Amino acid sequence: MTCTDSTLKPFDSPESPGSTESTDPATGEGWSLKLWGILAVLCLVLFLDGLDVSMVGVALPSIGNELGLSTTSLQWIINGYVLGFGGLLLLGGRTADLLGRRKVFLIALTVFAIASLVGGLVDNGTLLIASRFVKGLAAAFTAPTAMSILTTTFKEGPARNRALSVFSVFGASGYSSGLILGGLLTSAGWRFTFLMPVPFAVIALIGGYFLIPRDRPADAGGHDLVGAVTLVTGMLLTVYTMVSAPTRGWAHPMTLGSFAVAAVLLATFFFVEKKVAHPLVRLGLLRVGTIVRANLAIIALFGSYLSFQFMMTIFLQSALGWSPLKMAMALLPAGIIVAFGSPFVGRLVDLYGSAKLIIAALTSLSVGYLWFLFAGSDSPSYVVAILPSVILLGLGFALGYTSIMAQATSGVDDSEQGLASGLVNTSAQVGAALVLALTTALVTAGSHTASGAGTAGFEQFHPGLILVTGVALVGLAITVSPLVRGRSLRGRSVRERRAEEEKELAEVN
Missing domain, CATH: 1.10.287 (Helix Hairpins)
Structure with a gap:
């Protein structure tokens, strides 16, 4: 979940890792230990950013029981982080440009670690939500700055592509692994889900201090x-x-x-x-159809997936009485599919194109939600009702994340790659927050209209399940629409269609 500003200048130091002779610019092989160390630091930070979105979600019922928080208040523990993260992502990359990547990275990572520590120690719901918001703000600076450091450290071509591939795997794995780690840690105590990132953030901070070279701020520009x-x-x-x-x-x-x-x-x-x-978003990009569809698709993907996870967390633990560990193991197949499947999606994009994979992803998500909507009950069978949905959702997220990112930045001028990447990541975070807010409102209302009001029965979640299914289906329809319109134009060659797309992008750029 990252963005970057591709207008950043290369490191001015002659000792910059991007210029070291141990790196072969043609093959990207022969990286020095320092290069691997920098990449490890950046990947660890991205892993923690993604981990925090999903890991804390598993602990929500335990947090609510101990601190006396309602479902409405609990969603702010997630949305506080997501909104802080998404709201300042675009500004975070520009700040690194103006003040220096290394400086911004280290300061933001320090704030991230402190906010994590505070969140694990407080006994007040309001303070807990506030710490989550501050932590999201810090992540809004660490994530794009980490991407900026990567793209200026590794030369464009195979070396950078290889580094980005490793980087992306850690991002997707962090998000999917949060469910498992959250279950394990919550079994020992929900506070561990907040405290666990602290030592790893400190390790990344120390590594970044010694490994990331100093850089000069940009000579011009503004906030x-x-x-x-x-x-x-x-x-x-x-x-x-x-x-x-x-x-x-x-x-x-x-x-x-x-x-x-x-x-x-x-x-x-x-x-x-x-x-x-110096706008956060150059609105001309929103006239490009592929970019607009990618941003709407990421809202459908993240909004529905995060909201479904929120409902499943409450339903399985509060209604069915499952332990956090049991719930984590039940959702494990999705995490495995995302972690091990994401590295191969890039090859599928090259073979079939991003649009077809986005369609496959949103179709898989929609079927998964529908399956649980109709097969679920107050006493659902794991094999019949839950497992098929978990597999379909894992497959949909794995296919969708990488392919949407590819479509969102495809054909965009190098000087605006950071803007396009930041825009789609902002859409993911802010869109997820809005869908989750509406889902929470429907679930809360459902608790008062369902039979046995006040209980967390399956009927209470029907409106929310219908919403997330509808969000995924709308995203699917938007993605399919240009392909349906294009059936009458089959006679045109791929080169001709691509030329028209490039012309459209050139006009906007």
Whole structure:
């Protein structure tokens, strides 16, 4: 879940790893120990960023029981991190450009470690959510800065592609491994899910201090602080309003007023992006169909997947009484598929194209959600109801993540690769937060309308399951639509179609 700013200058030091003679720029082989060390530090940080999204989710029922938090409050433990992460991702990369990658990386990683420690020690729900938000803000700077360090350390070509492949595997593995590690750690105590990243962040901090070379800040440029503030504030207010609306009432003046203020803030963001000299998002990119579809697809992927995981965590532990470890083992197949399948998706993209793989991914997710919706019950069979869904979701996430990233950055000018990457990652995080907020609202409302109100029976989750299925299906329809329209144009060669796409991108660039 990363972004980068490809306009960053190479390291000015002659000792930069990117220029070392031990690296063969043609093959990428023969990396020095220092190069491997830098890559290991960056991969560890990305692993922790992804891990934190899913690992804490397993601990939510235990946190709620000990701290007396409702389902509505629990979702903020996830959304606080996700919104802080997604809201400032684009700004994080630019900050590294202006202040220096090494400096920003080390400072943000220090804040990440401190916030992790605080989250594991507090006994107050509000402070816990606040620590998660701060941690997400720190990740918004570590993730894009790590990518920037990687792309300026490893030369473009096979060496960089090889490094990016390893980097991406750690990102996907961190997200999928969180379920397993979360189950193991929560069995010992939910606080360990917050404390576990601390020593690893310290290791990465020490390694980064000694291995990552110093670099000079950019000579020119500027921040888009107004854009960053309006985007984050608008998203936070939108999510808060969605979560509180079922209790307060959708037609309540406070609800309507909050939505209106959020709309004004987001409209201001788009207005600012048109006027400011250094925008977070150059809106011209949103005229490219493939980029728009990739961003909508990542919302469907992350939004539905994270929301389904949230519901499964509460249902299996609160309704069925499963232990965190038992739940983690039940979801293990999805993590295995993602961890071991992701490295091969790049080859499939080369063979079949990103669009077909995105279709396959969203189809797999949709079928998985539908299967559990119709096969699930208050006493579901693991083999019949849960396992097929878990396998389909793991397959869908593995296929979708890499292929969507490929489509989101394909054909974009080198100077805007960072913007395109940051845009799709921001869509993933912010989109996931919005879908999760609406899912939580539906599940909360369902607890009062289902038979046996107040219990976490399967019926309570029906509205949420219908929502995540609908989100995945809408994403699938958007991805399929250009292929359906293109059937009448089969006679045109791939080269001709590609030439038109390149012309469209050139006009926007």
